[in-house]
Amino acid sequence: MFSYRHAFHAGNHADVLKHLTWLAVLRYLGQKDTALQIVDTHAGAGQYRLDQDLARTSAEADAGILRLLAAAEAAAAQGEAVPDAVADYLHTVAHFNPDGKARVYPGSPWISQMLLRPQDKLKLFEVHPTDVRLLSKQVQELGTGKQIEVLRRSGFVGLKALLPPPSRRGAVLIDPSYELKTDYPAVLDTLEDALRRFPTGTYAVWYPVIGRAEAHTLARKLKAMGTRLQRPWLQAELNVGLQPEEGNAARVAQGQHHAAMRASGMHVINPPFTLANQLRAALPWVLAALREPVGASWAVTDHTP
Numbered sequence: 056m057f058s059y060r061h062a063f064h065a066g067n068h069a070d071v072l073k074h075l076t077w078l079a080v081l082r083y084l085g086q087k088d089t090a091l092q093i094v095d096t097h098a099g100a101g102q103y104r105l106d107q108d109l110a111r112t113s114a115e116a117d118a119g120i121l122r123l124l125a126a127a128e129a130a131a132a133q134g135e136a137v138p139d140a141v142a143d144y145l146h147t148v149a150h151f152n153p154d155g156k157a158r159v160y161p162g163s164p165w166i167s168q169m170l171l172r173p174q175d176k177l178k179l180f181e182v183h184p185t186d187v188r189l190l191s192k193q194v195q196e197l198g199t200g201k202q203i204e205v206l207r208r209s210g211f212v213g214l215k216a217l218l219p220p221p222s223r224r225g226a227v228l229i230d231p232s233y234e235l236k237t238d239y240p241a242v243l244d245t246l247e248d249a250l251r252r253f254p255t256g257t258y259a260v261w262y263p264v265i266g267r268a269e270a271h272t273l274a275r276k277l278k279a280m281g282t283r284l285q286r287p288w289l290q291a292e293l294n295v296g297l298q299p300e301e302g303n304a305a306r307v308a309q310g311q312h313h314a315a316m317r318a319s320g321m322h323v324i325n326p327p328f329t330l331a332n333q334l335r336a337a338l339p340w341v342l343a344a345l346r347e348p349v350g351a352s353w354a355v356t357d358h359t360p
């Protein structure tokens with residue numbers, strides 16, 4: 056039924072924005088000892104090989120994590136500092152590549168898993184038959200027992216039963232592929248329901264910025280929902296732009312171009328109060344490393360009721 060495989064996209068610019076933000080959220084929440092329940096409603100396969108078929112077919116990581124790693128190396132050679140959130144993200148990727156060659160890319164389940172403390176739980180939803188098999192196998196190999204659970208059902212549906220978490224502390228990543236048009240309204244419905252069940256949870260939603268009415272509407276409606284429900288929110292967008300032959304800046308800004316997706320956003324409800332400043336320091340640096348010549352931009356907007 057589903058043709059989307061995250062392995063084609065692992066480590067691209069959208070993953071960079073998503074995982075850098077998610078990591079910063081979890082780091083902050085991990086500062087308090089109380090148990091955390093972390094939920095990934097769309098987990099994917101777990102870890103990805105950047106040097107094998109699927110990733111090499113698209114080569115998206117070349118213009119994402121691999122370019123960022125090269126920029127960090129160049130900065131280190133010049134004695135220049137890298138913003139904290141970027142450095143933390145790159146160290147995390149490096150942790151999965153102990154020989155110093157970036158062959159493995161950790162997806163969101165693995166980033167979450169790295170930060171788990173004994174008292175925390177991680178719930179991973181995935182429906183793709185191949186990816187859920189890969190994910191389950193990797194999780195089993197960790198031998199963490201019930202601390203990490205792989206659930207082969209829709210995260211949109213399954214999230215309800217997990218909220219509120221017993222400890223009343225938790226974070227949820229909602230990261231659909233938007234392969235189905237219905238994913239857009241499902242994100243909004245799921246989030247609204249989740250906020251009713253567990254208003255103080257931290258929720259992070261990834262969304263594409265593309266020339267599709269549903270995508271524009273989603274980013275706007277996410278902001279409106281947070282404001283209406285009187286929750287603090289933050290929206291971060293990264294647009295890596297285009298090669299000159301691919302389009303012009305105005306069309307890129309509106310997501311109306313025919314090249315591969317060049318921009319995406321993370322919407323965080325109940326964000327750590329430190330997150331906006333962390334991202335305002337990190338994203339210009341990330342963009343300087345990943346930008347193409349035309350129409351690149353970044354933005355962080357936030358709202359506190």
Ligand SMILES: C[S@@+](CC[C@H](N)C(=O)[O-])C[C@H]1O[C@@H](n2cnc3c(N)ncnc32)[C@H](O)[C@@H]1O
Binds near residue numbers: 073098182
């Ligand atoms: C963008 S990928 C996830 C990437 C992952 N979160 C990461 O950052 O490493 C989206 C995943 O959602 C899965 N999926 C699609 N619909 C789903 C649903 N209703 N519930 C759970 N997973 C779903 C797809 O098979 C795909 O693996």
